[in-house]
Amino acid sequence: MKIRAIALNTFKETIRDRILYLLFFFAAIALGISRLLAVLTVGDRVKIIKDVGLASISIFGVLMAILIGTGLVYKEIDKKTINTLLAKPIQRWQFLLGKFFGLVLTLFIMTLAMGLIFLVIVLLHTGKLDSRMLLAILFIFLELVLITAVAILFSCFSTPILSSIFTLSFYLIGHLSWGLETLIQKTRPGTGRMALRGLSAILPDLENFNFKTEIVQGLAIDPRFYLFSALYGLVYTLFILALAVLIFKKRDFI
Amino acid sequence: MAAVLEIENLFKSFKVGFIPKKREILKGVSRSVAAGEIFGYLGPNGAGKTTTLKCVLGLIFPDRGKIEIFGHPPLSAKGKEHVGYLPENPYFYDYLTAAEFLDFYARLFGLRKKDKEDKIATLLRLVGMEKARDLQLRKFSRGMLQRVGLAQALINDPALLFLDEPLGGLDPLGRKELRDVIVRLKQEGKTIFLCSHILQDIEMICDRVAIIVGGRVISQGALQSLISERVLFTEVTLSGIDPADLIDLGEPVSTLGDRILLKVFQEDNIENLIALVHERRGRIHSLVPRTQTLEDIFVEMVRQG
Numbered sequence: 001m002k003i004r005a006i007a008l009n010t011f012k013e014t015i016r017d018r019i020l021y022l023l024f025f026f027a028a029i030a031l032g033i034s035r036l037l038a039v040l041t042v043g044d045r046v047k048i049i050k051d052v053g054l055a056s057i058s059i060f061g062v063l064m065a066i067l068i069g070t071g072l073v074y075k076e077i078d079k080k081t082i083n084t085l086l087a088k089p090i091q092r093w094q095f096l097l098g099k100f101f102g103l104v105l106t107l108f109i110m111t112l113a114m115g116l117i118f119l120v121i122v123l124l125h126t127g128k129l130d131s132r133m134l135l136a137i138l139f140i141f142l143e144l145v146l147i148t149a150v151a152i153l154f155s156c157f158s159t160p161i162l163s164s165i166f167t168l169s170f171y172l173i174g175h176l177s178w179g180l181e182t183l184i185q186k187t188r189p190g191t192g193r194m195a196l197r198g199l200s201a202i203l204p205d206l207e208n209f210n211f212k213t214e215i216v217q218g219l220a221i222d223p224r225f226y227l228f229s230a231l232y233g234l235v236y237t238l239f240i241l242a243l244a245v246l247i248f249k250k251r252d253f254i
Numbered sequence: 255m256a257a258v259l260e261i262e263n264l265f266k267s268f269k270v271g272f273i274p275k276k277r278e279i280l281k282g283v284s285r286s287v288a289a290g291e292i293f294g295y296l297g298p299n300g301a302g303k304t305t306t307l308k309c310v311l312g313l314i315f316p317d318r319g320k321i322e323i324f325g326h327p328p329l330s331a332k333g334k335e336h337v338g339y340l341p342e343n344p345y346f347y348d349y350l351t352a353a354e355f356l357d358f359y360a361r362l363f364g365l366r367k368k369d370k371e372d373k374i375a376t377l378l379r380l381v382g383m384e385k386a387r388d389l390q391l392r393k394f395s396r397g398m399l400q401r402v403g404l405a406q407a408l409i410n411d412p413a414l415l416f417l418d419e420p421l422g423g424l425d426p427l428g429r430k431e432l433r434d435v436i437v438r439l440k441q442e443g444k445t446i447f448l449c450s451h452i453l454q455d456i457e458m459i460c461d462r463v464a465i466i467v468g469g470r471v472i473s474q475g476a477l478q479s480l481i482s483e484r485v486l487f488t489e490v491t492l493s494g495i496d497p498a499d500l501i502d503l504g505e506p507v508s509t510l511g512d513r514i515l516l517k518v519f520q521e522d523n524i525e526n527l528i529a530l531v532h533e534r535r536g537r538i539h540s541l542v543p544r545t546q547t548l549e550d551i552f553v554e555m556v557r558q559g
Contacts (some may be wrong), residue, residue: 009358016349080341081346083311083341084346084403085362086312087334089331089362251316253308253354
């Protein structure tokens with residue numbers, strides 16, 4: 001109940017944020033441009049629309065999660081709105097979860113809106129819809145949920161600018177960490193390889209949420225991989241949230 | 255009377271600076287607040303008033319010491335069920351309207367829809383903000399925020415109310431209105447813990463006070479027992495007398511036209527003064543005995559402390 005009240009308030013806060021609409025505006029333009037790019041392309045035009053479209057949803061969704069998420073907790077502390085809130089009978093973890101779910105709800109609506117525009121463009125161009133497209137969008141959303149948790153974690157102890165840089169780094173590392181696998185294979189067995197293995201275990205692998213290529217190219221995906229990716233997202237998000245709660249629990253609000 | 259708030263030997267320090275240096279803010283504060291009283295907690299800026307409050311409300315963690323609100327530790331939700339808090343310079347979610355803001359806080363206490371609407375309407379009326387109900391808080395002036403702040407502190411009908419500089423930022427009329435509200439709340443049986451450095455306000459409404467200077471409570475007790483009834487001096491305004499004749503009787507403070515304001519320190523001199531005015535056919539416009547005020551005590555203690 002209390003988490004819901006805070007989540008609802010956070011939803012109001014984020015949905016009234018101008019940055020959100022600015023990003024949404026650009027996302028809509030990018031989606032429109034995908035249609036334009038298709039016209040200029042030789043070859044399979046539908047693939048270009050799908051590829052650019054899904055990438056736009058992903059990139060603008062991540063920007064929304066980072067730019068809004070990193071300010072959520074910091075603003076409350078900076079403007080001292082948190083003082084009256086925590087003087088009410090709520091626990092600190094309830095506050096954090098409320099903030100998290102509030103932004104997740106906003107991102108859900110935004111992903112839905114961007115997804116709709118995308119699907120309409122695809123439908124207008126091809127005259128049919130591939131249900132796997134929805135799956136691709138769903139996994140983009142799951143990635144956004146994880147990014148939101150990371151943004152909130154950094155927002156617990158750092159300024160929005162620094163938190164944005166940290167979260168963006170997390171996102172970039174997450175999408176490039178698969179490169180480590182190649183490095184591990186090329187390294188001789190020994191301490192070096194062990195260290196790289198350790199690093200690869202800790203670093204996030206956000207490519208787990210990326211089904212764009214397979215779906216756009218119409219390749220088959222093992223259903224177990226969907227399940228693994230969803231579980232991976234859930235466990236990683238819970239881990240990050242738990243870390244945020246631990247840090248937040250000990251904070252003094254001066 | 256039973257104590258609703260117990261603070262025992264509270265210590266708190268902060269680390270400040272690039273190379274962290276420990277700075278002690280509270281150095282062993284102990285207090286007990288009884289049910290149904292208005293308790294004034296006063297001290298100069300930076301004395302540790304707000305820090306004490308934040309420790310009590312679980313916003314910061316004391317280094318040492320014990321705090322109990324209705325017998326519960328400060329972080330427990332049970333203790334906070336019956337507590338209201340108005341911070342200093344309140345600032346709230348500026349994207350919400352006054353009604354939305356109160357609705358949000360009412361939800362945190364699980365108020366039912368009907369009760370919630372009634373409560374919000376009553377509170378907005380109480381603080382004189384019913385016209386600003388649907389106005390976004392970003393358009394509020396400081397005084398308006400203060401009023402809405404008091405309304406949010408009362409949303410759960412608290413038994414214990416913490417007010418940090420509640421009359422700051424208000425115009426004279428607003429101060430009077432809010433002071434009346436506070437007194438009315440006391441009459442309803444609420445306990446009020448009031449932090450302030452505006453002594454006049456405290457003097458008017460508090461039952462008991464504690465004075466904190468440099469992180470230590472240096473004096474506490476009932477207001478009457480702190481302030482003596484002894485007349486310090488008498489202020490006399492008179493006219494029609496040559497100032498030179500008054501030098502032996504008191505200390506002339508100012509002259510406005512032919513009116514002279516005189517401070518008379520000895521009671522015998524007042525009778526002599528009246529006799530003199532009578533004899534010279536002058537006039538006495540006012541004669542005000544000045545007893546010790548909280549301000550006198552405060553200034554004296556802060557200087558000593």
